[in-house]
Amino acid sequence: MNDFIKNIKYFILSLKEKSLLRKLKDSTRQSYTNNDTKNVMIKGASLTINSKTLQTIAQVKENVTSIIQKTNGEPDALIDYIKAAKTPVYKIKNADKILNFINEEEGLITEKEGFDALILSVSTGQGIKFKTAPMFVMREGIIEKYYMLHHFYCWYSLKSGLPGFDYKSRKMFKQYLVNGSDDFTAKLSMAQILSLQEAIARDQEATAYVLEYTKQIEGSQNVMDKIKNEGSANI
Numbered sequence: 001m002n003d004f005i006k007n008i009k010y011f012i013l014s015l016k017e018k019s020l021l022r023k024l025k026d027s028t029r030q031s032y033t034n035n036d037t038k039n040v041m042i043k044g045a046s047l048t049i050n051s052k053t054l055q056t057i058a059q060v061k062e063n064v065t066s067i068i069q070k071t072n073g074e075p076d077a078l079i080d081y082i083k084a085a086k087t088p089v090y091k092i093k094n095a096d097k098i099l100n101f102i103n104e105e106e107g108l109i110t111e112k113e114g115f116d117a118l119i120l121s122v123s124t125g126q127g128i129k130f131k132t133a134p135m136f137v138m139r140e141g142i143i144e145k146y147y148m149l150h151h152f153y154c155w156y157s158l159k160s161g162l163p164g165f166d167y168k169s170r171k172m173f174k175q176y177l178v179n180g181s182d183d184f185t186a187k188l189s190m191a192q193i194l195s196l197q198e199a200i201a202r203d204q205e206a207t208a209y210v211l212e213y214t215k216q217i218e219g220s221q222n223v224m225d226k227i228k229n230e231g232s233a234n235i
Contacts, residue, residue: 053162060160061209064153068213075143078152082136085159089136090124096139098123103174106138107151110158110170134158134165146210153206164198173199 071077083089092098095106102116112120112132121129124137136151158165164173173196176184188196 056160056162057157057205060153060157060162060205063160064156064209067156068149073145073149073213075145075148078148079136079143082152082155087134087136087155087159088124089138091138091140092123093139095123095137099137103178104137107136107147108134108155108158109137110134110165111167113167146214149213150206150210153209154202157202157205162198162202164195164200164202166195168192169195169199172196173203176200 067078067081071081079089098119099105099109102112102119104116109120109132111134114130117130117132118128120132120135120137121127124135126132134155136155154165163169172188172192176196185193
């Protein structure tokens with residue numbers, strides 16, 4: 001139950017993201033198209049995604065579910081999978097403090113540029129770089145299962161080519177979570193608004209997956225407890 005309580009923050013984040021989407025839809029009356037999605041952003045209308053993106057999203061969920069079934073969602077097993085896919089994983093002392101300095105958290109770190117990339121590259125022993133590729137960064141020790149699953153899902157979405165993980169999109173996403181004011185939104189161009197929507201959508205998908213998985217695990221555990229205590233269970 002403690003693990004479930006820890007993941008309430010994902011639910012709270014999901015609610016906040018829905019509020020952000022409503023604000024974004026109210027920010028423009030125009031349409032904009034990128035390579036993977038068509039977004040008709042008319043006041044009061046919903047985001048429309050083409051079949052290619054929908055298929056990719058569905059495939060990501062299916063593939064992640066398959067991996068979770070094989071690994072039981074164990075963080076170390078997921079890290080091994082990430083390493084096998086050629087994404088570097090760095091475990092460093094005081095990772096949380098270093099990442100907080102560049103407005104990041106432990107887990108998946110998408111591409112960085114400029115000063116943030118310099119801090120990250122030096123801290124992870126990559127030398128002096130002003131642009132870094134996606135990586136995982138965390139401290140040594142036990143990794144919370146559902147927290148890792150959230151980052152793994154985002155990573156798999158990134159590897160699958162879904163939009164919303166480029167440097168500018170993620171930077172705006174981080175800024176918007178801290179300061180989601182109307183003034184911030186008003187300064188964004190159409191292209192920036194679309195990029196921010198994509199970043200929000202990817203995080204929402206990961207959040208929804210973790211919550212769904214958590215409910216399944218909690219439900220299964222309740223059934224098992226009932227069987228142990230009463231010898232049978234009505235399902």
